[in-house]
Amino acid sequence: MTNIPEIDRRIxxxxxxxxxxxxxxxxxxxxxSASQCWQRVRKLEKSGLIQGxxxxxxxxxxxxxxxxxxxxxxxxxxGYQLEDVxxxxxxxxxxxxxxxxxxxxxxxxxxxxxGTRGYEQFLKDKLYSIAGIRHSRSxxxxxxxxxxxxxVP
Numbered sequence: 001m002t003n004i005p006e007i008d009r010r011i012x013x014x015x016x017x018x019x020x021x022x023x024x025x026x027x028x029x030x031x032x033s034a035s036q037c038w039q040r041v042r043k044l045e046k047s048g049l050i051q052g053x054x055x056x057x058x059x060x061x062x063x064x065x066x067x068x069x070x071x072x073x074x075x076x077x078x079g080y081q082l083e084d085v086x087x088x089x090x091x092x093x094x095x096x097x098x099x100x101x102x103x104x105x106x107x108x109x110x111x112x113x114x115g116t117r118g119y120e121q122f123l124k125d126k127l128y129s130i131a132g133i134r135h136s137r138s139x140x141x142x143x144x145x146x147x148x149x150x151x152v153p
Contacts, residue, residue, distance in 0.1 A: 004049070007032065011040055012049070012152040019053045054149075064094060064112040067141040068119050070127075071105035075134045082106060088130050094122060105137070 004012075010030040014021070021029075027037035044050045059065055074085060082100055089098045089109055097110040113119040119138070127136065 008040060008044060008049075009152055011037065011044065015041070015050065015053075016150060016152055059112045062112075064114050064118065066113050066115055066119070067096075067144065068111045068113055068122075068138050069141060070109045070111060070136055070138040071101075072107040072109065072127075072133055073104075073135040074106045074132045085130055085132055089127075092122075092126050 007030060011026065014026055014029050023038050023041070024034050026041070027034045030037060032040070041050070059067075072085075074082065086098050086100060086107060089095050089107065092111075094112050095109050096112055097108075099108045100106065101108045111119070111122060113122055119140075123136075127133065
């Protein structure tokens with residue numbers, strides 16, 4: 001792992017816990033002056049360690065309470081580019097994640113849907129409209145126990 005000073009790790013952990021906290025509160029929690037803390041946060045942003053800030057969205061409230069986990073295999077030797085397929089998948093707003101994978105399948109996606117009918121619509125209108133997809137296998141998440149976008153070692 002990268003050699004990151006412990007004070008920066010504390011800042012990252014605090015921002016991961018609450019990215020909206022005021023700089024003065026963050027500084028107090030990590031044991032720095034407000035000025036030192038602000039400078040360190042800006043340095044972490046500039047270096048790319050902090051890539052941005054976001055809000056967690058309640059998909060239930062938006063009408064897409066279910067999560068489908070989908071493994072996708074592509075046709076072989078047909079000239080379909082894996083990256084092109086992933087870029088197409090990433091354009092669909094309900095696709096929360098898209099990964100190129102090792103093993104039996106080529107791509108893994110995580111999709112927010114409104115039940116089986118919403119998933120059927122996603123398959124017909126979006127997934128199967130992408131050339132080169134040979135096979136997909138999906139499961140529904142019954143309950144999520146952890147959902148994080150990052151971690152600080």
